[in-house]
Amino acid sequence: MDDPFIIGGREYSSRLIMGTGGAANLAVLERALVASGTELTTVAMRRVDSDGGTGVLQTLRRLGIDPLPNTAGCRTAAEAVLTAQLAREALGTNWIKIEVVADDRTLLPDPVELLDTVRRLVADGFTALAYTNDDPVLALRLEEAGAAAVMPLGSPIGTGLGIRNPHNIELIVARASVPVVLDAGIGTASDAALAMELGCDAVMLATAVTRASDPEKMAAAMRNAVTAGRLARSAGRIPQRFWAQASSPPR
Amino acid sequence: MDDPFIIGGREYSSRLIMGTGGAANLAVLERALVASGTELTTVAMRRVDSDGGTGVLQTLRRLGIDPLPNTAGCRTAAEAVLTAQLAREALGTNWIKIEVVADDRTLLPDPVELLDTVRRLVADGFTALAYTNDDPVLALRLEEAGAAAVMPLGSPIGTGLGIRNPHNIELIVARASVPVVLDAGIGTASDAALAMELGCDAVMLATAVTRASDPEKMAAAMRNAVTAGRLARSAGRIPQRFWAQASSPPR
Amino acid sequence: MDDPFIIGGREYSSRLIMGTGGAANLAVLERALVASGTELTTVAMRRVDSDGGTGVLQTLRRLGIDPLPNTAGCRTAAEAVLTAQLAREALGTNWIKIEVVADDRTLLPDPVELLDTVRRLVADGFTALAYTNDDPVLALRLEEAGAAAVMPLGSPIGTGLGIRNPHNIELIVARASVPVVLDAGIGTASDAALAMELGCDAVMLATAVTRASDPEKMAAAMRNAVTAGRLARSAGRIPQRFWAQASSPPR
Amino acid sequence: MDDPFIIGGREYSSRLIMGTGGAANLAVLERALVASGTELTTVAMRRVDSDGGTGVLQTLRRLGIDPLPNTAGCRTAAEAVLTAQLAREALGTNWIKIEVVADDRTLLPDPVELLDTVRRLVADGFTALAYTNDDPVLALRLEEAGAAAVMPLGSPIGTGLGIRNPHNIELIVARASVPVVLDAGIGTASDAALAMELGCDAVMLATAVTRASDPEKMAAAMRNAVTAGRLARSAGRIPQRFWAQASSPPR
Incomplete structure (x- = not known):
């Protein structure tokens, strides 16, 4: 595999991680997943026991896409740890994408709870992928x-x-020893391309x-981007230059 | 052909127009052209009679890429018209990309000479593609x-x-009845993606x-972008929203 | 006078040129003019013979502010030249701010008509201030x-x-030998400050x-900005630096 | 006092907080402080016992500027708490600007140590002003x-x-119940103006x-900005509008 994306000891050829939230229905979701070329897709554990959730898992299995359970909807480390453990049992994977958000209006991570969650889940044997804000210090702390x-x-x-x-993404990339995945906020293809140009190893997106x-x-646009x-x-x-430069020197 | 790029009555599947200037040598250029997927590539007429120029034309012919002669290096309408006429004779095409720049430091188009050149070449039967600044008014005048x-x-x-x-590119796109090709200034892939997202019909680049x-x-990056x-x-x-929105509604 | 703004042979201490359009009434306008500290204010000649227009001129006279007639509403050089000549008669000034716009949706200058107007009015003895787009080439042509x-x-x-x-404003400033006045588009104070930081000699605004x-x-905000x-x-x-730098070296 | 800046129960008329680091010498610093109009200026406690530090305090006293000791150079809550306590004894103030940075290359705050420091110093009776990153969640946590x-x-x-x-600054302002002071990164006047336009209550800067x-x-530029x-x-x-709008309606 040329230029594989290595994360948590696995190798992927796609550098686009998809989320499943926001799709109108399973058929639309499936076509989007296929068009995206993704090999790793998040599933919100708090939705899995609903019909939609189960259907998503079956779809991913059929398409050969690895499910990545997440802790969306958790507000505290205690909730997130419990959700991760339930996910491990239900899906038979110790991979977890950790989301511990502080409130509904911003859905921004709570830095203290997030760091606590990572520590506890790593101690419990999980492969923990941490959704974080763009603070270069917190990124290092999570890695540590x-x-x-x-x-x-x-x-x-x-x-x-x-x-x-x-600038913050560049600072994170400059000092990270683990993969950096740009997650959240992507609106269109050029955003995804820019994330990779800044040095991210992959891009994660859903509602875009x-x-x-x-x-x-x-989805096809994002794959290409x-x-x-x-x-x-x-x-x-x-x-980048201030003054112009001709492509061909004048004769 | 799905979503063809129609310009001057021709159809292309690629929306990436390449330039040939700046390449280290013909072998490098050829690999880049192939990787770009381009079907239309500019050639500076004022370089064609040099060895490099002739070689470029042979390469394009071999690759099945249409040559698009340009008037790079011209400062006045008179020079540009003459160069276009020489190009028509030499290459057997009435297509011409018009470049009439004002000075070497900015290589920006001279709006008055440019407009004059277009008028004269259109009257002379040319298919005139006009390299212009990003002024929405001049863009309309060139179209007229x-x-x-x-x-x-x-x-x-x-x-x-x-x-x-x-904003200017969006204004140009909003009122244009002819294809809009983002030309000059592209530095990396996300720039090219953005150009298309703004509504341009194609992207032209060389030294990037x-x-x-x-x-x-x-070149492969730009093709994908x-x-x-x-x-x-x-x-x-x-x-775009100011506040966050969850991909899955809370249960 | 410390750091005077010299334009057309006159000296001003204020570098804020105001416009009169858009005010709810004359009283509001007068308070704004005073708060702005302006010494030079445009008046649309095509409005002067209406009540509002005459009142504006009286207000300016009372406040000791120089009126700068403009050709707002003109679409062609012929219209603009005529308007300038009427202004000269009516106001007894050979100063004119030239506006020749191409259409109502963008109100952008028509580069060809603008350049023609400048040539004709300069030949007729006017002190011509040219409202232009941000094309560095056209700016030079207007100066020439x-x-x-x-x-x-x-x-x-x-x-x-x-x-x-x-970038365009910087290119214009870098090569101009006449004053550069940022005109149009200003929305808030930081925009006006930025204009001056880029090297403009003054700022002109109205509806902001x-x-x-x-x-x-x-108006007070803009004056300070x-x-x-x-x-x-x-x-x-x-x-600007990529990495941080402490204000005090560590002991 | 018109539009006073109220912080920690005090009222100031200036909304510009200065820092003392980076000045070539005390004479230069003094002229800058005076020109800035500042009434509150930070002093790095870890420098106070050196000659420069003492001189700075005397200068501030002479100018009638309130000193605001900071914990610059601290890496942990323990260090910051100790530094704050030393400052209280030395300067006779329970005001402290808390800086707990994670490393020398970014000088970014360590969110966990910072929050811990605030908790401990508030419990100890300090008026704690927290230098933080631009994370809207951490800003709320610090306020809580x-x-x-x-x-x-x-x-x-x-x-x-x-x-x-x-966007982050706007999110912080939208939810804060305590004053928001834009601190660090300011390079020029328009940056300071923008900070206030985004809704910050004051601006803090030093090396700019x-x-x-x-x-x-x-300093005078920043005061005006x-x-x-x-x-x-x-x-x-x-x-902001996409299309233009004339300041005067056409007759």
């Missing part, structure tokens, strides 16, 4: 606590505001695809 | 003068500053690829 | 044609979008003040 | 812990990158002034 990946936001969940602070007018088409950004990052872009 | 496409810059040639004024550390890889942006534009992105 | 000042927009009139393309909820207060930006430009700002 | 003000950064200390994430080419002039931004915020700016 054993997170298998840090997943900084571009902007709050569902806002579609893209990457509000590229599931709530687009044409989810399948937007992530590939584009990854290639551009390693291709070595031209520097 | 018969330009087959308007090619506004994102930023000055070779600067890699991307699209400095997305030819002067990248790995031109072939950057243009596809991504085009898909995203038509997929209908989610709106 | 004899414009006493170039007045590039930050964004289209009345949009409040601020300075959409700081006259249509603010509290015009008098916004222009002063702030002017001082900051000449004070020599610190460079 | 009893901070008298939250002081989010615009960008890392000394970078001059301005306000990298205006002390390391400018002309500190006194930059803070005033400008404050006025503009309350004056009610015009909305």
Whole structure:
């Protein structure tokens, strides 16, 4: 596999992690997942025992996509730890994407509860992927606590505001020893490309695809964008200049 | 052909127009052209009679890429008209990309000479593609003068500053009846994706690829980025919000 | 006078040029003008013979503010030249701010008609201040044609979008030999400060003040902002850095 | 006093808090302080017993500026608490600006140590002003812990990158019940104006002034900029529009 995405000891060829929330129905979701090329997709554990949730798991199994349970809806470390343990039993995986949000209006992570959750789940043998704000210090703390990946936001969940602070993402990337996955805030394809150009290892998104007018088409857009950004990052872009420079020297 | 790019009465499947300037050598250029998937590539007429120029034309012919002669290096309408006529004779095409720049430091188009050139070449039967600044008024004037496409810059040639004024590009797109091709200033893949998301019909670039550390890889990045942006534009992105919105409603 | 603003051979201490359009009534306008500290204020000639227009001129005279007639509403050089000549007769000044816009939706200048107007009015002895787009080439052409000042927009009139393309403003400033006045698009105080930091010699605005909820207060804001930006430009700002730097070295 | 800045039960007329670090010498610092109009200025306690530190305190006393001791250089809550207690004894004030940074390269706050410090110092009777990152959740947590003000950064200390994430500052302002002071990252006057326009109650800065080419002039620029931004915020700016709008309706 050329340029594999290695996370938690696994290898993926796709660098696009999808979420399942927000889709109109399972058929729409399935077409979007296929078009995205994703190999790893989050499932909200607090929805799994509902019909929708179970259907999602079956769909992922049929498509050969690894499910990544998350703790969406948890507000405290205690809730998140319990949810992760239930997920491990229900899905037979010790992978968990940790979301511990502080409130409904921002859905931003609570830094203290998040760090506590990571510590406890790592101690309990989990492969913990931590959804975090874009604070470069917290990202390091999460890594030190054993997170298998840090997943900084571009902007709050569902806002579609893209990457509000590229400088912070660059600071996180510059010092991370684990994969950095841009998570939350992606609104359109150029946002995803930019995330990869800033040095992220992967992009995670949900509603940018599931709530687009044409989810399948937007999924294909994101797939291409992530590939584009990854290639551009390693291709070595031209520097930015104040004055122009002709492509051909004058004769 | 799905979603063809129609310009000057021709149909292309690729929406990436390449330039040939800036490449280290013909072998590098060829690999980049192939990786880009381009079907239309500019050639500077004032370089064609040099060895490099001739070689470029042979390469394009072998690859089945349409050559698009340009008037790079011209400062006046008189020079540009003459260059276009020489190009028509030499290459057997009445297509011409018009560049009439005002000075070497900015390489920005001279609006008056440009408009004059378009009028004269259209009257002489040319299919005139006009490289222009991002002024929405000039773009309309060029179209009224018969330009087959308007090619506004994102930023000055070779600067890699991307699209400095997305608002102007949106204004141009909102009123254009001919294809709009974002030309000049592209630095990396997300710039190209953004151009398409703003509604441009195609992207033109040269040194972003030819002067990248790995031109072939950057060409592939740009190919994916243009596809991504085009898909995203038509997929209908989610709106931007100030407050967050959960992907799954709380149970 | 410390750091005078010299334009067209006159000296002003204020670097804020106001417009009179958009005010709810003359009393509001007068308070705003006073709060702004302006010494030069545009008057739309096509409104002067209406009651509002005459009242404005009397107000300016009483306040000791120089009137600057403009050609707002003109679409062609012929109209603008005629309007300027009427203004000269009516107001006894050969100063004219030239506005020749292309259409109502963008109110953007028509570059060809604008340049033609400048040439004709300069030949006729006018001190011509040219409202222009932010094209660095057109700015130079206007200067070569004899414009006493170039007045590039930050964004289209009345949009409040601020300075959409700081790079273009910097390019204009870098090469101008006449005063550069940022005109149009200003929405709030930081926009005006930025204009001065980019090197503009003055700022011109109207509806950002006259249509603010509290015009008098916004006028005071703009006055402070222009002063702030002017001082900051000449004070020599610190460079931008990627990594942090402590203000005090560690002991 | 018109529009006083109330913080920790005190009233100030200036909304510009200065820092003393980075000045070439005491004479330069004094002129800058005077030009800034500041009434509250931070002093690094870890420098106070050195000659420079003592001189700074005497200067502030002479100028009638309140000293605000800070814990710059501290890495842990324990260090910060001890430093605050030493400051209280040495300066006879229970006001403290809390800085607990995680590392030298970013000088970013450590969120966990910072929150712990605030809790401990509030319990010990301090008026605690918390220098924080721009995380809206942490800002609320600090307020809940009893901070008298939250002081989010615009960008890392000394970078001059301005306000990298205006959206976060707006989110903090929208939910804060204590004063919000934009602290760190300011590079030039328009940055300070923008901070106030976003709704901050005050601006804190040091090296943007002390390391400018002309500190006194930059201090005056910042004073005007803070005033400008404050006025503009309350004056009610015009909305942003996509299309233009004439200031005078056509006759």
